[in-house]
Amino acid sequence: MKRLHLPLLILILGGIALGIFYHKAVNLGFPLLPAQQTDNWVVEARVSFAPTGGAVTARFFIPENPPGMALLEEHFISRGYGLTTTPMGPNREAVWTTRWPSGPQAVYYRATVYPLEQPRADQAPYPGPVAQPELEEPYRSAAEEVVQKVRERSADITSFATVLVRDMNHPADENMQLFVSATDSDREKVRTAIQLLAGARIPARMAHGIQLTDRGNDLQPETWLEVHNTRAWVAIDPDDGTVGYPDDFLVWWRGDTPPVRLDRARDAQVRFSVTHNYQNAVEVARQKADLLDSRMADFSLLELPVQTQNMYRVLLLVPLGAMIIVLLRNVVGLQTFGTFMPVLIALSFRETSLLGGIILFTLIVSLGLAIRFYLEKLKLLLVPRLASVVIVVILLMLALSILSHNLGIEHGLTVALFPMVILAMTIERMSIVWEEHGPADTLRQGIGSLAVAAVCYLVMINPYIDHLFFVFPELLLIVLALTLLLGRYTGYRLTELVRFRAFGGGER
Template sequence: MKRFHLPLLIMALVAMSLTMFYHKAFNLGFPLTPAQTTSNWIVEARVGFEPTGGAVTARVFIPDQPRGLAILDENFISRGYGLTTGLVGENREAVWTTRQPSGRQVLYYRTTVYRLDRDRRGEDPYPGPVSPPQWEEPYASAAEEVITRVRARSADITSFATVLVRDLKQEPDENISLFVSSSDSDRAKVRTAIDLLAGARIPARMAHGIPLTERSRDLQLQTWLEVHNTREWVPINIHDGSVGYPENFMVWWYGDEDPVRLNRARNPQISFAVTQNYMDAIDVAQQRAQVMDSWLMDFSLFNLPVQTQNMYRVLLLVPLGAMIIVLLRNIVGIQTFGTFMPVLIALSFRETELLGGIILFTLIVSLGLAIRFYLDRLKLLLVPRLASVVIVVIMLMLTLSILSHNLGIEHGLSVALFPMVILAMTIERMSIVWEEHGPSDAIRQGIGSLAVAAAAYLLMINPTIDHLFFVFPELLLIALAVTLLLGRYTGYRLSELVRFKAFKGEKAS
């Protein structure tokens, strides 16, 4: 069992990370790239009516999980009214009540919706075959003739509905003319299509919605036909028989009822206005998570103060840099001074930029190394010698900053961002390697440290990686899993394959 402990741990870490990442990216909608915006629409319904005396009740259909869209926010604007919402059959309705209204009344419902990348509602339950209407003659014979003719030219439920709608739209013959006329409204045509589809035992319903445009007022409601193909409801355009709603279409309610029903009031009117808006994708995802009451938002970095967020934007990249060091040391075989020194130097490069940072780092280490060799002649103990090196490093940094400022080289001012203790330890370590293994090994490790720091810097300044690790900190679990996996690698390093290439040739010969 012990041999499987580490592989199981690695798989558990990866699975946990990918699960949280998938939920936040595809269910909550957190963006995968920085500075991403998402479009949404503010839809407003204005309901007006005139009280006739006594307590008034106004029932208004409002959207409930519209197809291809999701509700981000909604507001009910009314003064002096009580409000309840609930489901009534296939629809959701808002019920406004008040006791003694006077004068014309106006109520507002406002919602913010956004488009989903995919519809999350799944399959709609099949209501089953419907009972055919009880027509009298000559309507029964005409309906049977129309249904028989349409069935002969269709292959399934959807094509049956499209052929029927087109037949109703074309110049009607003597059978169709019994059911429709050119002066019929869209609602009447959909009602007729539903009855004829019921004659073929096909469930159908009426849908009402509005197009989501960039900016519009007094939008007209559009009436559509929907048929159930045993898996889902399929929308059919009543004008031409085309299948599917147009892009950015919002279904408001289903059925043949009016959207506003009044008690002790008259002259109901409803109008719609739409405005398209663009928001930062992260803000939209946060609001979406609050609407969905996601527990992940309780552990989100976005709840921290801005100053703390900025600090973690840097700290979250340190594990990534550590993983790069493990990869380059254990797999490639690059030698460095210490394990974390290249990561800290890479963080300093974020402020100094790569070329300026390499020049400043090389200059300070070279000068510090020369002074360190001088301190050797003084025969100092270890701790005083290290303290002396730290003091010298700070003095060198101060001198470089002053000189660069006087010379107008602003990059030199950022030398103060280098971790002075790490520089002192690097100088100490380099001097020991110089003495024990010679200058070539010391220079090789110094160049290796700079190369690893440069590689980590190039990865850590990538805005996409910065964004991903801040928005999805669970990706650190994958970095941990990769580091644990590399920790068991005991094979040849790439540098060793190059180094022992000559021996391989001799063995083959």
């Protein structure tokens, strides 16, 4: 039984991990690859305004059933505000109210959306033919002329609208020129088009939306024309009359109104920003888990605040680095400074990139080592000596940053990202090894440490591994099992095959 203890433990750990992994990956559909997440977007609108005194009400249109898109989740971030959402004509409206605002205010609306693979059948009841607008001469007869001409070249409502918009963009006769000018904005064009369509008794409306681009900030809403073809609303591009919204276009609100309306406040500003959502495929899987009533997803890291999540993205890779160290030390036989120092060095490489990191690290450590040996000559006691090394390391980092900045090398600035405690401890350990085992060993261990750190770094920045461990933290149990397994490895280290090569000499 005692002999089976460890193998059983390893089997159980591996079994549990693989079981959870399989359940999450296959039954709940958690994505195995990071690439499966990229079709999802987080859209954020920042509404800011300046109160003019008294209780403030801010009304802001928010998307509802945007064509081709599905709303997955929405958050309202507004401290100290009361919030209601109400339908408002074709739109949905968020109403923020507060009694005592002070200073400039900002509220946020954040939504997670994803493109629908199959657009939902957007049945909208036909509002009926609209009344013809009351126009004065010469507009009245000009409008009739325009409608007449467009009708001759079109087959149905949609193509009527397309032809009309094309004509508006390239006015051929004086009738059309009466309505449009080359300097018209999209909004004005759409306004005119609605008027002219009304002349043909076709219901039309204005729509506003944003084109989703990754890491888009300060996006401007675009204005589109929608006409009702008696079955559904059809989008028409006001610039060239093409039908239908482009991919990744999120319709935000409809109607010829600004998105924000304020009571007792002014200077309304809306800023839209968009980013690919990291976890959304995961989110979908989680909602699926909710539907299946699975408790598994409740223990997900994704419930944690984003900042903590980001910390765990890094922390979860440390065990992997530790296992690599076990492998490289006990099976390969590389020598390193300290046991887990290379993992810490690898973590700092994440900030500096590999090559730059290695160069900077070597530079700082060798300079620090030189100083350390100078301090040795001064015959200082241990703790003051260590403190002096820390001070000198900081000064070196400072000098390197300033120097490289003046030379225009951006890499030098990242030197500040090296934890200086790690640097100082590396220097101290190196000098101890130097004294006790000589420079050859120091060099060997130094190169060993950097090599191990580089391997750890390369594994840790791998987006697939990053993703796998973040979404499936149970994989850590497998890392644990493998480490336990390695703990029983009593075979030769690879370097010992070289070290004991003299034993092979006698037989051939």
